[in-house]
Amino acid sequence: MKVPSNLVRDIRKYYCEQLCSVYDNDEANAMILILLEHYFNITRIKMALEPDMRLSESEMLTFHFAVKDLLKNKPIQYIIGETEFCDLKFKVNENVLIPRPETSELVMKIINSQQPTANSQQLILDIGTGSGCIAISLAKQIPNSKVYALDISEKALEVAKGNAINNDTDVTFIHDDILNLKNNIEIEFDIIVSNPPYVRELEKAEMRDNVLDWEPHNALFVSDNDPLIFYRNILEFAKSHLKENGEIWFEINEYLGKEMADLCKEYGFSDVEIFKDFRGKERIVKVNKTT
Numbered sequence: 001m002k003v004p005s006n007l008v009r010d011i012r013k014y015y016c017e018q019l020c021s022v023y024d025n026d027e028a029n030a031m032i033l034i035l036l037e038h039y040f041n042i043t044r045i046k047m048a049l050e051p052d053m054r055l056s057e058s059e060m061l062t063f064h065f066a067v068k069d070l071l072k073n074k075p076i077q078y079i080i081g082e083t084e085f086c087d088l089k090f091k092v093n094e095n096v097l098i099p100r101p102e103t104s105e106l107v108m109k110i111i112n113s114q115q116p117t118a119n120s121q122q123l124i125l126d127i128g129t130g131s132g133c134i135a136i137s138l139a140k141q142i143p144n145s146k147v148y149a150l151d152i153s154e155k156a157l158e159v160a161k162g163n164a165i166n167n168d169t170d171v172t173f174i175h176d177d178i179l180n181l182k183n184n185i186e187i188e189f190d191i192i193v194s195n196p197p198y199v200r201e202l203e204k205a206e207m208r209d210n211v212l213d214w215e216p217h218n219a220l221f222v223s224d225n226d227p228l229i230f231y232r233n234i235l236e237f238a239k240s241h242l243k244e245n246g247e248i249w250f251e252i253n254e255y256l257g258k259e260m261a262d263l264c265k266e267y268g269f270s271d272v273e274i275f276k277d278f279r280g281k282e283r284i285v286k287v288n289k290t291t
């Protein structure tokens with residue numbers, strides 16, 4: 001470490017310059033501020049009020065190793081171990097995908113589409129729950145809901161269970177493979193939601209190193225030959241596990257909107273809507289089960 005002093009303002013400048021070898025200046029600066037606040041509760045305002053604030057030796061080491069990880073492209077959410085989603089805090093580690101803003105749009109759409117008059121319990125299933133971000137946000141925001149969340153990864157489910165407790169929600173977790181279910185799920189749901197793996201191998205070239213090197217590949221990728229495999233299995237499951245007038249909500253690959261609409265129709269769901277996300281990409285599908 002060649003930091004000129006233990007003054008926070010010097011540390012900030014020094015490490016920001018280091019990070020600029022990998023990130024642009026704004027991004028580097030934002031990351032430094034996140035680390036200072038997360039580890040030492042030092043905010044921008046505090047720095048302005050106390051310009052001579054210093055870090056201890058052990059604090060400097062903590063900071064140094066966090067920046068070292070950033071230089072290796074490790075996402076800052078994994079370094080600090082948490083992220084925000086739909087105004088809630090979620091713990092994350094390398095066993096779960098970092099929740100994305102487009103997924104929070106999906107959740108908000110589901111919440112906003114619910115009728116406030118619904119008295120009966122809403123049974124909801126989230127397939128491929130990861131950190132539990134969708135399931136837990138829905139449980140928090142939809143009164144009278146009973147939420148179930150399924151994932152193939154036991155390690156992801158551990159994270160999701162912790163997040164449910166931390167956010168004071170009661171979600172039932174199921175360890176299973178949606179492509180080959182072992183549990184006999186004898187429930188008809190009002191809502192089935194899923195953000196399954198949907199990135200084709202051929203799209204890897206478009207992805208940033210921080211995603212490719214650090215996020216779980218079983219949460220992201222599907223084969224080029226059968227990119228809709230998860231949706232096909234979920235639609236098949238929904239035929240027998242979704243109530244009349246129930247809804248399926250999917251996050252989808254932005255390049256496969258038309259194929260998704262055709263697939264839903266092939267499985268007998270003719271009432272299909274596709275929505276664009278805030279980037280103008282076709283990303284959210286809503287399917288209504290009607291007779």
Ligand SMILES: C[S@@+](CC[C@H](N)C(=O)[O-])C[C@H]1O[C@@H](n2cnc3c(N)ncnc32)[C@H](O)[C@@H]1O
Nearest residue numbers: 099128129130151152153177178195196197219
């Ligand atoms: C794209 S991530 C979505 C995570 C989280 N729902 C979110 O939106 O951030 C897909 C999730 O599906 C899970 N998954 C992958 N294959 C699965 C399978 N065959 N059955 C059930 N879950 C699976 C992964 O473990 C991962 O947590």
